[in-house]
Amino acid sequence: MVDIATRVWNHRWKIDPIVRSLIDTDFYKLLMCQSVFRNRPDTTVTFSLINRSTHIPLADLVDEGELREQLDHVRTLSLRRGESTWMRGNTFYGKRQMFTPAFMDWLEHLALPPYHLDRVGDQYELTFEGPWPEVMMWEIPALAILMELRSRAVLETMGKFELQVLYARAMTKLWEKIDRLRALPDLRIADFGTRRRHSFLWQDWCVQAMQEGLGDRFTGTSNCLIAKNRDLEAIGTNAHELPMVYAALARDDATLAQAPYDVLSDWHEEHEGNLRIILPDTYGTKGFLENAPDWLAGWTGIRIDSGDPVEGAETAIRWWQSRGEDPHDKLIIFSDGLDADKIEDLHRRFAHRTRVSFGWGTLLTNDFRGLTEGDALAPFSLVCKAVAANGRPTVKLSDNPRKAMGPSEEVARYKRVFGVGEQVEMEVVV
Amino acid sequence: MVDIATRVWNHRWKIDPIVRSLIDTDFYKLLMCQSVFRNRPDTTVTFSLINRSTHIPLADLVDEGELREQLDHVRTLSLRRGESTWMRGNTFYGKRQMFTPAFMDWLEHLALPPYHLDRVGDQYELTFEGPWPEVMMWEIPALAILMELRSRAVLETMGKFELQVLYARAMTKLWEKIDRLRALPDLRIADFGTRRRHSFLWQDWCVQAMQEGLGDRFTGTSNCLIAKNRDLEAIGTNAHELPMVYAALARDDATLAQAPYDVLSDWHEEHEGNLRIILPDTYGTKGFLENAPDWLAGWTGIRIDSGDPVEGAETAIRWWQSRGEDPHDKLIIFSDGLDADKIEDLHRRFAHRTRVSFGWGTLLTNDFRGLTEGDALAPFSLVCKAVAANGRPTVKLSDNPRKAMGPSEEVARYKRVFGVGEQVEMEVVV
Incomplete structure (x- = not known):
């Protein structure tokens, strides 16, 4: 028996949303968000999407209209009652009330801030700017959306x-x-x-x-x-x-x-x-x-x-x-x-x-390596990072120089301040 | 959305039938049945299940009660209207009306004759006796039921x-x-x-x-x-x-x-x-x-x-x-x-x-070889053959003596009549 209602419902979808919940995100984002909400709530940050695998022409693979639809959909999400209950009532790492009432009240009213999307060559420039506790919640959905839209583009051609x-x-x-x-x-x-x-x-x-x-x-x-x-x-x-x-x-x-x-x-x-x-x-x-x-x-x-x-x-x-x-x-x-x-x-x-x-x-x-022709579904290294805070650029050095980021003069300054010498380069697969 | 009606319906099943249609059978069975119906309708035959892979202890693997339920279910089947329409109206091998009206009238009223089931050691003795056109229709469902019951017995233990x-x-x-x-x-x-x-x-x-x-x-x-x-x-x-x-x-x-x-x-x-x-x-x-x-x-x-x-x-x-x-x-x-x-x-x-x-x-x-521990789902050589006709034993020689069957004195007589000399033995996998 076909469930007719399900079929009809599916036909009505404007889009097939990739991210359907504000808590379809990493747990540490919520912990960090609460920490930022408590300690540095007034910081303005810019997050930016960075495709470290430049051989993947994201803007050729993923339709801009579809990308906007997915990002717009995330902005319509708010914390559902059951999700809030779970965060308030559950035990995390053995602790009750991990999330404070003040933070939960704020999170229940959160809607993600606007995004800025431009196509530059065969890549997208996708940035988010605003209060740190709000903007930081974009990282995981933005990455998950781009990864899944790329998967869908490849899957669309298959029987x-x-x-x-x-x-x-x-x-x-x-x-x-x-x-x-x-x-x-x-x-x-x-x-x-x-x-x-x-x-x-x-x-x-x-x-x-x-x-x-x-x-x-x-x-x-x-x-x-x-x-x-x-x-x-x-x-x-x-x-x-x-x-x-x-x-x-x-x-x-x-x-x-x-x-x-x-x-x-x-x-x-x-x-x-x-x-x-x-x-x-x-x-x-x-x-x-x-x-x-x-x-x-x-x-x-x-x-x-x-x-x-x-x-x-x-x-x-x-x-x-x-x-x-x-x-x-x-x-x-x-x-x-x-x-x-x-x-x-x-x-x-x-x-x-x-x-x-x-x-x-x-x-x-996401280990689809070797499973399609031309390895079109192999994962790649996409990140979404804080690139500026209160108008000043951020820097990351990491233990692998290929993962370093930031303006070069700032990188040099950080290396001096933190006493970082020669580092061994390692391939970044994902 | 779960289709509640489907769930409830499934819960009502007494059994999960393996063979749900009289035409869940090989096309050549229907062609041969029509030929027998026309040329030798009054022959009485015995068909018997033979497990050529005696290392598979079918009677230990397959529950006798379940086997009887499945065989009983086949006896309740009769040709459905749409199935009859398909046989009467379809083109087979480029020919219309492959099946004569007389044969179709007979087939529409066919119910499969009784079976005889005994457990002998770790094997089943399953035989069918009666008019050739009726008994011959047991071959495919009997084999399919035993094969699938054996699969189910193995699958039941898996997560x-x-x-x-x-x-x-x-x-x-x-x-x-x-x-x-x-x-x-x-x-x-x-x-x-x-x-x-x-x-x-x-x-x-x-x-x-x-x-x-x-x-x-x-x-x-x-x-x-x-x-x-x-x-x-x-x-x-x-x-x-x-x-x-x-x-x-x-x-x-x-x-x-x-x-x-x-x-x-x-x-x-x-x-x-x-x-x-x-x-x-x-x-x-x-x-x-x-x-x-x-x-x-x-x-x-x-x-x-x-x-x-x-x-x-x-x-x-x-x-x-x-x-x-x-x-x-x-x-x-x-x-x-x-x-x-x-x-x-x-x-x-x-x-x-x-x-x-x-x-x-x-x-x-049925190529599940190498996919389970102990190769418990590997196919094996099960056949269901005419072993007697009007009380006389049948013989098959084949081009591989391992596929030969019949009483040895009759096999010798057939070899003489048909001038069959030395034959090369070949392994029978399935």
């Missing part, structure tokens, strides 16, 4: 069974990875793949496959909507955007040098336990740790998001030891360009030396 | 996503074969996989994938229900059951030697063109062709269903040449244990020397 076989292959590919990971004892792994996912439905499938395939070893998802729908833990802590904006706001070199620690000092007041995770690489991990105040060594863990992950983990372990901490009590979260082989390798190297956890992103939710 | 990945892998596997076959120019291939299919829905999927993947090179399906539902050609001619029963009815050796030709003589009166296909191997291809009357050389083609197919095709070509026929005008149909590699090989060898066509069976609709 019905060709499509089914494409998904069959992608399912098989993921399941084979899950089969391999099942062999790792005490694995702890979460889905971090919202931003560069193939599509919402596919991410939802991947999460459910991880649930069935890995059981307790699958610790949750960064995606709040999926966490809510599937009764999973929402996972995530904080990101580069905080130190980047704090740093841009610094009046002089001394304040700049202090900015990354100011971020964590604010965070220290708000969060404890597994939410106290250091992201040390914004301006070079080595210098950051050497100059870190002692109270930071008491934090639970370190997230390694750029550079050689083995070197990063060794650096973290040495640092804890130098500060009199036992690495066995600490947590290292790997989250940079992971795939099954890298996860296996890192787990084998470090699981007996410290607590280890993985945030598996794009190659969990 | 939801494990199941989805299983089908994903099976789809990928088939699509890769289709991709290979797409490279063959002028390929002509049909689905012959009803009897030993994994399940009805899976066969339906395979047929549709062949349609999309091969276009015109996919010539149709032997399954009448799927042909009707999908607007495809119904494909098939005749099978061993005709010469086996005709031979069993022979009063003496001379009549016996003539029986296979009597079958084709009856067929000659009823059919022309592409339905005039010789199946020469029932009692040895070599002797059959040597002793064949000249009018048989005028037939359109030969189907090769046992033995080494290359040798079979060479024998056929030499025979046509010896009778003054041009093999380029003739058709060879390969239908024994085909898979993509064998199809490629035979096409490459013979497509320029004669017209070639393929009837792809079990490894099209």
Whole structure:
């Protein structure tokens, strides 16, 4: 029996929305948003979409009208009652009332601010400007929309069974990875793949496959909507955007040098336990740790998001030891360009030396490499970053110079202030 | 939106029937049934299920109660109005009114006769006895039911996503074969996989994938229900059951030697063109062709269903040449244990020397080899054959002694009458 109402309803769609909920976003965005709302609510920021894979001609692949429709649709979204109830009533990281009543009142009235879209050559220039707590909420939906519109453009040319076989292959590919990971004892792994996912439905499938395939070893998802729908833990802590904006706001070199620690000092007041995770690489991990105040060594863990992950983990372990901490009590979260082989390798190297956890992103939710002719569905490196704060440019150095960004004279100044020397370049796949 | 009515309806099922239509059967069964109805309506036959893969303990795998339910359900089926209309009104092999009004009147009132089911060790003894035109209609549903009940027993132990990945892998596997076959120019291939299919829905999927993947090179399906539902050609001619029963009815050796030709003589009166296909191997291809009357050389083609197919095709070509026929005008149909590699090989060898066509069976609709632990879903060799006619045992020799059947003294007599010497044994996979 065909459900006629469903058919008729589907025919009425003006568009098939990609982002259908304000909480179809990463959990750490909400945590950071609350932190910004509390500590720096009046900052004006500019976020900008940056396609690091310039060989992907996004503006040729994705229709501008469709892109505008999708972005416009996001601006019509507001927090639904059940979503608000979930955020207010749920336990996150073991804590009730993670989100304050003041923040929730504000979030319930949030509508995303306008966007600016221009076509430049074969790329889009997409920027968002306004109050930091509002603008920052654009990052994940903007990325997810562009990734999925690109997927749709490729899928549109395929036959019905060709499509089914494409998904069959992608399912098989993921399941084979899950089969391999099942062999790792005490694995702890979460889905971090919202931003560069193939599509919402596919991410939802991947999460459910991880649930069935890995059981307790699958610790949750960064995606709040999926966490809510599937009764999973929402996972995530904080990101580069905080130190980047704090740093841009610094009046002089001394304040700049202090900015990354100011971020964590604010965070220290708000969060404890597994939410106290250091992201040390914004301006070079080595210098950051050497100059870190002692109270930071008491934090639970370190997230390694750029550079050689083995070197990063060794650096973290040495640092804890130098500060009199036992690495066995600490947590290292790997989250940079992971795939099954890298996860296996890192787990084998470090699981007996410290607590280890993985945030598996794009190659969990968008590994269509090798599945289409010309690899037209291979994921690529698209980011949406804060590029300015109160009119001043932001800078990121990272532990991989290919991930660095900012005006070159500012990059030079930051390198000097943070004492960053030679860095090893590493390929950025996703 | 969930279709509530569908859900409620599904909950009401006493069983989930495997065979839901009398025409969920091979087209050649209907052609042969009409021929039997016309030429030998009063013959009493016994059909018996034979599991040639004795390592598959069918009675341990398949619940007897479920098996009885499925068989009982088939006995409740009768030809539906739309099915009768399709048989009466459709064009088969370019001919209108393939089925006579008298046969259709009879078929519209047909209900399948009783079955006899016993458990013997880890196997089932399943037999059908009665008038030939009625009993013969049991063959395909009986096989399809046992194959699918075995699939269901294995699938029952699997998780939801494990199941989805299983089908994903099976789809990928088939699509890769289709991709290979797409490279063959002028390929002509049909689905012959009803009897030993994994399940009805899976066969339906395979047929549709062949349609999309091969276009015109996919010539149709032997399954009448799927042909009707999908607007495809119904494909098939005749099978061993005709010469086996005709031979069993022979009063003496001379009549016996003539029986296979009597079958084709009856067929000659009823059919022309592409339905005039010789199946020469029932009692040895070599002797059959040597002793064949000249009018048989005028037939359109030969189907090769046992033995080494290359040798079979060479024998056929030499025979046509010896009778003054041009093999380029003739058709060879390969239908024994085909898979993509064998199809490629035979096409490459013979497509320029004669017209070639393929009837792809079990490894099209049930190739789950290597997809489950312990290969629990690998297809196996189950047949349902006429074992007696008017109380006399039937015999099949075939071009592969492993496919031979019948009491040994009768096998010896047939070998003598038909001049069959040494034969090469070949493995029977499916």
